[in-house]
Amino acid sequence: MLRSMYTGISGMNGFQNKLDVVSNNIANVNTFGYKKGRQTFSDLMSQTTQGATGPVGDGQLGGRNPMQVGLGSNTGSIDNIHTQGNRQTTDRPLDLAVEGDGMFVVAERTVSGDGAEVDIDPNDGDQINFTRAGNFYLDEDGYIVNSNGQYLVGEVDGEPGRINIPEGAQSFNVGADGTVNYVSDEGNSEEAGQVMLANFSNPEGLEKVGGNNYALTGNAGLMGEEDDYLNVPGQGGTGNLYAGALEMSNVDLAEEFTEMITSQRGFQANTRVITTSDEILQELVNLKR
Structure with a gap:
């Protein structure tokens, strides 16, 4: 199976969690003393196809950088932002x-x-x-x-x-x-x-x-x-x-709606990755015909 399909799934999960955090903020926009949440992302470990090397010999070959393929994203943290409310x-x-x-x-x-x-x-x-x-x-x-x-x-x-x-x-x-x-x-x-x-x-x-x-x-x-x-x-x-x-709550509705839109677009982009990966797999299956 293509790695990109599983990478897209990890991105979808992350943006779904982000949308959950955003929706909770919006639901508590009028809750006294509420402190908004914020989700951050972190990348998952990368698969190394070739490690880094230093210079070889007396100037014969220079060093080379590592070659790595990322495997997706993960929830880095869900923070409580304790800024002052109005x-x-x-x-x-x-x-x-x-x-x-x-x-x-x-x-x-x-x-x-x-x-x-x-x-x-x-x-x-x-x-x-x-x-x-x-x-x-x-x-x-x-x-x-x-x-x-x-x-x-x-x-x-x-x-x-x-x-x-x-x-x-x-x-x-x-x-x-x-x-x-x-x-x-x-x-x-x-x-x-x-x-x-x-x-x-x-x-x-x-x-x-x-x-x-x-x-x-x-x-x-x-x-x-x-x-x-x-x-x-x-x-x-x-x-x-x-x-x-x-x-009052320190939730800014304009900020939350912006985050909601970016979460939705990020989720859609990751679904496109899965769709594209599926089309490639379909082409491979059709090679036998």
């Missing part, structure tokens, strides 16, 4: 946007049922997640949670924990440094806690786990110690926090 003003007090580096920390379960502490071991991906989606809500007990019901992790009384706004509070707000203040039913201003951010040396190393969440991996590079990695917004390399706004 900020959309909502004027809702629990809509939070980060301008710069850093992510919100959300956790699923508490250490004790009656306390505010949460299990925030950064090496336990089942307990803790990170997100750029800042649309938060209050649950029945007054704790700040995300749309999945996970607790927003902040600093409460000097310790990491859940932020609670007591029942009967007249109003509340989130400051630029993440401090959550509320007006009690007696009219006094009280502090409920402080929203904190986690920062990473390689945010592209995080793993998407759905629900706008990312899980920690061994290549993300969580900055800080295991028990001291939460940063005040604007400090420790983290970005600024804005209340009453949300970070």
Whole structure:
């Protein structure tokens, strides 16, 4: 069989994966805090028909370059591009946007049922997640949670924990440094806690786990110690926090449609390679007639 046919198949597979990545980006164009994906290609190993040689003798023959036939392409990487998304003003007090580096920390379960502490071991991906989606809500007990019901992790009384706004509070707000203040039913201003951010040396190393969440991996590079990695917004390399706004997806539709067209044309070109290879095989079969 002709090598070009298998080479064309590898190209078709690669462009199909690229189209999957592009379609996912387009589907999440309005997802809060979404970071677009990008596929890169790498060539497969080449078949060497003749190796390289150096000069022979005393100027009798010069060196020759290797002769190789490529065997197709492969998916080199699928990257998460963590560029800044546009900020959309909502004027809702629990809509939070980060301008710069850093992510919100959300956790699923508490250490004790009656306390505010949460299990925030950064090496336990089942307990803790990170997100750029800042649309938060209050649950029945007054704790700040995300749309999945996970607790927003902040600093409460000097310790990491859940932020609670007591029942009967007249109003509340989130400051630029993440401090959550509320007006009690007696009219006094009280502090409920402080929203904190986690920062990473390689945010592209995080793993998407759905629900706008990312899980920690061994290549993300969580900055800080295991028990001291939460940063005040604007400090420790983290970005600024804005209340009453949300970070939108960083997907550029014009760019994605362009990538979709190039993917389609690349796929079509590889199908032409297979068609042409098939016609050559047909000619070989017809030689016997």
